[in-house]
Amino acid sequence: MIPADRPRPFPEIEPYDSGLLEVSDDNLIYWETSGNPRGKPALVVHGGPGGGGRRGARTLFDPDMFRIVLFDQRGCGASRPHAADPAVDMRTNTTEHLLADMESLREHLGIEQWLLYGGSWGSTLVLAYAQRHPERVAGVVLAGVTMTRPAEIAWLYHGVRSLLPVEWERFRDSVPTAHRDKNLVEAYRLLMEDPAPEIRETATREWCAWEDAVIAHENLGAPGQYSAQPDADRLALVRICTHYFAHAAWLDDGQLLRDAHRLAEIPGVLIHGRLDLSAPLRTAWELARAWPAAELRIIEDSGHTGSPALQAAILDAIAGFGS
DSSP, rough: OOOTTOOOOOOOOOOSEEEEEEEEGEEEEEEEEEEOOEEEEEEEEEOOOOOOOGGGGGSSSSSSTEEEEEEEOOSSSOBBBTTTTTTTGGGSSSSSHHHHHHHHHHHHHHHHEEEEEEEEEHHHHHHHHHHGGGGGGEEEEEEOOOOHHHHHHHHHTGGGGOHHHHHHHHHHTOGGGGGGSSSSHHHHHHHHHHHOOOHHHHHHHHHHHHHHHHTTTTTTTTTTTTSSOOHHHHHHHHHHHHHHHTTTTGGOOOOOHHHHGGGGTTTEEEEEETTTTSSHHHHHHHHHOOTEEEEEEEETOBBBBBBBBHHHHHHHHHHHHTT
């Protein structure tokens, strides 16, 4: 329950416009707009990668103040083709493709500048976009900050085993023996490209079981959310996640931290839970040190999936860009 003195989410609303934007490689990107057509544009960048289809972020924005734009990244949600289909070519789904899609969407909607909001993987994509197109960004709000560096990926799929040895052993033992002492992300990526549906389905189940184990302690957030998704959405999520993480999101190691100077004129708020095992606080702290125009807000009771206090901090941060 959110205490009475904290900001509350806005009521559910429906989009006033939506569509499928044709981008490169025969991809159709789902987009929608809600709120005030003449309000301040704000883009919601979802996590995952591959976690599209969720629309709850609309309620974080005052619909009288903001023109709220949501979209599903390539291969997931209502975008087409869907990565649950093993015939979909993943070579045309990379960070560069997503950055180009975001620019195409901005141009399609006739937006000069927009506020960017993203969490988890969404924060990596927001940072990459803002550093590429700083003149198009009015402000940034990030929750559960990641930069998808190799060390961050290694922590989530190898390092956390120190805290969850039983669960990690199951995660490891679900890949072929020859890969168990190697990069587990790459091993799961190969499984997700196997032609046998039962192998892809088993890999999806075990990957989501591990992700759920890492957030199982977050009783103020949303434990169990990975395995709870519909089958096609889970398949797409795991296929896209393994594809991106096996390639370190096609970003040079430390690139987003090194290029933080490109954000110098952009105000930002970084919101991070101290109890976040998936993405430890150090990443947000390092980014805040390299980006003086950003404020770091640490939420003591929150993990990666949030808490009422973290949600209140997001609402407050977004509202600050609406005045």
